[in-house]
Amino acid sequence: MPPVLRIDTIFVPAIDTSAAAEWYRRLFDMVEIFRSAQHIGLRFAGAPSTSTALTLIPVERIDPNTHVAFNFYAPDPEALRESLVAAGSEVTPINTNGAMRWFDFTDFSGNRINVCHFPGKQ
Known part of the structure; x- marks a missing residue:
């Protein structure tokens, strides 16, 4: 069994x-999925517990992020980007590299968080 x-x-x-x-x-x-003191755990609705x-x-302040710590995979990044813009989030344009599309937004x-999409992954 692997260690992780x-x-x-x-x-x-x-x-x-x-x-x-x-x-x-x-x-x-x-x-x-849990709350402890000020810590709050979240998971996508309907996702397995694993x-x-x-x-x-x-935290008392957010340091400006110069890198993306994680990303979300989205089946329709254009629709998600539109909903983030409508919600007032700071959002970059959609970038493409072949079939891969991505953008960043500020939560x-x-x-800073990234959203990506590429064919064949659901």
């Missing part, structure tokens, strides 16, 4: 974890 089976959670800093959790729930159909989760961790707390 999966990435269990990705830690995302947030100044207001409750407000950030509500933002992720509303825009990405995530559900709360799916990678996001854990919002409390509720100011973290």
Whole structure:
């Protein structure tokens, strides 16, 4: 058996974890899977319990991110980008490289996140 089976959670800093959790729930159909002090765990609605989760961790300030810590795979990145723009998020244009399409956006707390799409992955 390998020493590690999966990435269990990705830690995302947030100044207001409750407000950030509500933002992720509303825009990405995530559900709360645990709450401990100010830490809040989220997972996509309907995903198995072994799916990678996001854990919002409390911080006093968000340092400007110069890199993307994680990305979401989206079946329709154009539609997702439109919904993020409508929600007031800072969003980059969609980039392409062959069949791969991607863009970056800033979440509720100011973290830079990437969205990608490429054929053959669901």
